[in-house]
Amino acid sequence: MAQSLAASLLCLATNEKKPCNHCQNCLQFINNIHADVDIIVKEDGKRDITIDQIRRLQHKLSLKSFLTKYKIAIIDEADNLNEESANALLKTLEEPTPQTLIILIAEHRDSLPATIISRCQQIQFNLLPSFQIENWLILKETPKQEANIITRLSLGRPGQAVTYLNNKTLLNQRLQKIKQLIDIINGTLNDRFHIVNTLITEINNDESDMSELLSGWISFFRDIILCRISSHFIINLTSQATINSLSKNFGPHQLQAIISVLLQTKKMLSQSINPRLALENCVLYF
Numbered sequence: 294m295a296q297s298l299a300a301s302l303l304c305l306a307t308n309e310k311k312p313c314n315h316c317q318n319c320l321q322f323i324n325n326i327h328a329d330v331d332i333i334v335k336e337d338g339k340r341d342i343t344i345d346q347i348r349r350l351q352h353k354l355s356l357k358s359f360l361t362k363y364k365i366a367i368i369d370e371a372d373n374l375n376e377e378s379a380n381a382l383l384k385t386l387e388e389p390t391p392q393t394l395i396i397l398i399a400e401h402r403d404s405l406p407a408t409i410i411s412r413c414q415q416i417q418f419n420l421l422p423s424f425q426i427e428n429w430l431i432l433k434e435t436p437k438q439e440a441n442i443i444t445r446l447s448l449g450r451p452g453q454a455v456t457y458l459n460n461k462t463l464l465n466q467r468l469q470k471i472k473q474l475i476d477i478i479n480g481t482l483n484d485r486f487h488i489v490n491t492l493i494t495e496i497n498n499d500e501s502d503m504s505e506l507l508s509g510w511i512s513f514f515r516d517i518i519l520c521r522i523s524s525h526f527i528i529n530l531t532s533q534a535t536i537n538s539l540s541k542n543f544g545p546h547q548l549q550a551i552i553s554v555l556l557q558t559k560k561m562l563s564q565s566i567n568p569r570l571a572l573e574n575c576v577l578y579f
Contacts, residue, residue, distance in 0.1 A: 294418070295396045296322075299330060299365045302394065318360060328359040333368040340563065341375035342368065347382050354390050364393045371397035372404035379406050386412040420449025430454060445528045448512075470509050471529050478539065478579050485576040493569050500562050503571075507559040510575070514551050517543055551578045 300312035300322050312319050321327040331353050333346055350366055358364050368374075374382065386409065389395065397413060399405055423444050429451070430440035435458060446467060447454040457464040473492065477485045496502040512528045516536045519526040527533055543551075558571050 295367050302363050330365045342373050344377040344381050347378045362392050366395045368397050372399040372401045426454050445530050489572045511555045
């Protein structure tokens with residue numbers, strides 16, 4: 294949405310729906326070479342968006358626009374601003390240069406300082422009803438069964454549905470991770486540690502991959518709880534039979550403890566924990 298808004302403001306088309314994706318400005322934006330746009334992300338190896346990045350952005354915003362009347366900055370994962378960089382950005386938000394649009398994207402709004410939040414116009418993106426996502430997938434000629442699977446896994450997030458639709462490898466990897474989890478649950482302690490070792494190799498210490506893995510595990514144990522109410526609430530549809538079977542082996546208190554451990558582990562990812570030890574600790578609760 295941030296990119297679409299930025300591209301629409303830069304687009305040179307007069308009679309077409311913006312962005313047209315064909316004009317000079319649109320093509321430069323698509324190729325990340327537009328002189329009036331700056332997209333800020335965490336630098337490789339850095340835990341936060343640094344003050345140096347914000348200072349460079351401030352300098353660019355102080356210059357006149359080259360191709361259009363707008364200067365646009367998109368700060369992705371803005372909840373990763375540290376105290377110094379947030380304070381530096383605050384000055385720009387208080388006294389922005391003319392014709393400047395600054396878009397902050399944050400998954401956890403409460404991680405941003407209140408001073409930053411108060412100076413922004415907040416736009417909340419809510420989850421979509423499942424039937425809307427599934428109907429859209431079917432309109433894209435997705436087989437109904439596959440559309441149902443993708444819809445469940447997307448959890449009301451249309452962007453995630455689009456990602457799974459366009460990247461079947463990623464979808465299959467998501468399903469494979471659940472199969473590995475089932476093998477962990479049914480395996481011996483040695484089996485569990487062996488599978489964890491395989492997972493660590495696949496993740497390669499990537500924090501986002503680790504977070505996605507834990508989210509998948511949480512959804513699976515959530516399914517075990519909810520399958521007693523109705524299969525309509527199950528996310529991991531391809532493992533429904535196994536989920537129904539496992540629901541007889543886990544008590545509610547044990548499931549609650551498992552989900553709590555997984556949530557706590559996911560929360561600690563930003564604290565440079567050892568991924569192998571973290572996963573090995575989790576599987577001991579299964």
